[in-house]
Structures are given as structure tokens and as C-alpha cells.
Amino acid sequence: MNNFLRRCCTGLAFAGLLISAQAQALHLGFIKTDRIFKEANSAKIAQTKLQQEFSKREKEIAAQDALLKSAANKFEVEAPTLSEAQRVSRQKQLADQDRELQRKRRGFEEDLTARKNDELQQLLADANKVVKQVAEAEKYDLVLQDAVYVSPKHDITDKVLKIMNAQSGK
Template sequence: MRFAFAGAGLLVAALAALPSAASAADFKLGYINTERIFREAAPAVAIQKKLEKEFAPRRDELKKMEARAKELETQLSRSNLPVDDRKKYDREYASLDRDYRARAREMAEDYNQRRNEEFASVQERANRIVKQIAEKDQYDLILQDSVYVNPKYDLTSRILKELDK
């Protein structure tokens, strides 16, 4: 039987290594919601604010470009616009559109790169905390990001508390 998602082999191997039903009561399972950590942890919130401030000037510039494009669209929608003016506005609009798309794409790429750089430290710290909790409380398996996990196994709030310290 083939699995449709990556990592299925590892999950099957991990499940196969689980203790038998006789000692299942000793098995300790935990779950971490990584997306929630990146959304709610104090360091993650601080990173979001830092990135918003860092990229605000570029966002403002894009908004100015959008406003100018709307002005040009309004001018171009006038039926009594002289042919020479229409050509001039068309050229400006086309140039503005190309420039806007390039700048927006560049900003999105830069933002994602910076976000990944910044969140790597949160991820690293969260992983250390997960490992410490696993060793301290003797967890056998801690999973991250699943479709569904019973809330009684969710350790995310505990990780958030540790990250906020």
C-alpha cells in the first residue's frame, strides 16, 4: 500500500515501533501545532511587528502606485479624452503596471526571505523546548502539524508559555 503524503513511511515505522497493547498504557504521546506557535508566541508576534515596520515604506510606495493607477484608469475611462493624451496615459499606465508587478514580487520575495530568517530562531528555540519537555516528562513521541489530534495530547500551550519566558 502506498501513502499519498511525504513522511508516511516514517510515521508507519514510528507506529510499528510503538509498544504492544499490553504496555500501551505506558506510552506517552504529545502534539505541537507549529502554526499556532508562529502566530501566538511572544517572539513570533515581535517578529511580525518588526517585519511590518521594516516593510512599511515599500508597502506605502506600492499603495502610491496603486493610487496613481486608479487616477490613470479614471482618465482613460473618459470618452472625450484627446488621442494624444490617451496614448500618453496608456503608456504611463502600462509602465506603472510593469513596475508595480516587479516591485510587488520583489517585496514578497524579500519579505518571505526575511520572515524565514527571523522565524528560524523561534523554530530552533521551540524545538529545544519540545525536546526538554519530552525528556523531562518522558514522552515517547511528539508529533507536529497533523490533520486531527485529540486535544488531550496538545502541548502547544505549554510550548507557548515557555517561549514567552
């Protein structure tokens, strides 16, 4: 319901802007945030930083996964020759190792997702500052982010990327 009210208010505000546009020309701009997240130098730097930060843990989890699979395969081969107590003990041991591996994998994914979100929020904040600079410098009345369709003449993503990349090069 809250989302519906927000959309209605946004629609009414936009309709009001369009009505006022009849009296004067409305200078609109549009930004594609997905391009910012992919093409900005700071986005590429953040991606590299995340890969460096998490690659060691990822390799450790992959190695543990390989060891567990190897142990499970060995158990399947040896199971017919083991006593009932040994078989139960090994099954419990493999189950415990699997639970531990799943716990580590979930923790890794949660940490990675949280860090990605932090980096994306910072990138979006930086992009918004640049969008505001462009909007003020070029006297835009309204700048939108992510729409279903926008005429290319209103797309200012390239301008924003150029400024962001120049700033990250300093």
C-alpha cells in the same frame, strides 16, 4: 513517491512503537505549531518587526497604485480630445507605469514572504528546542507536531508556550 515512502516508514515506525507500547506504557506528547506561531511572544514580536520593516514599502506601492489609477481615469476622460499620437503615447506611458508597479509589488511580496519564512523557521527552531527540553524533563517517548486528532491529555502546547514566553521575557 518519496513522500509515500516517508509516510510508510513513519507509519511502520509508529506501529512498532505501538507494539512495544503493549509491553510498557508509551508516554506521548503533541504540539500544535499553529498555536505557537500565533500565541508565542516571539511570534508577536516577529510580526511587529516585519510590519515595521515593510510598512514603508507597502505605503509607497499603495501611493503609486493610487497615482496610476488617477492617471488612468484622467486619460479616459481626456482620450476623446487627444490626437492619435498623444493617445498612443499616454497609453504606452500608463502601460509602462503599470508594469513597473507590478514589478515592485512582486518584489515586495517575494521579499515579505522570504522574511516571513525566515522568522517562522527561527520560531520553529526555538519551539523545537523547548519541546525537546519538555520531552526530556517529563520523559516523553514521542512528541508529534500537527495531527488530525489528538486527545487533549497529550497536548503539551501550553507548557511549551509558557516556557517560550518566559524565555522571551528575559
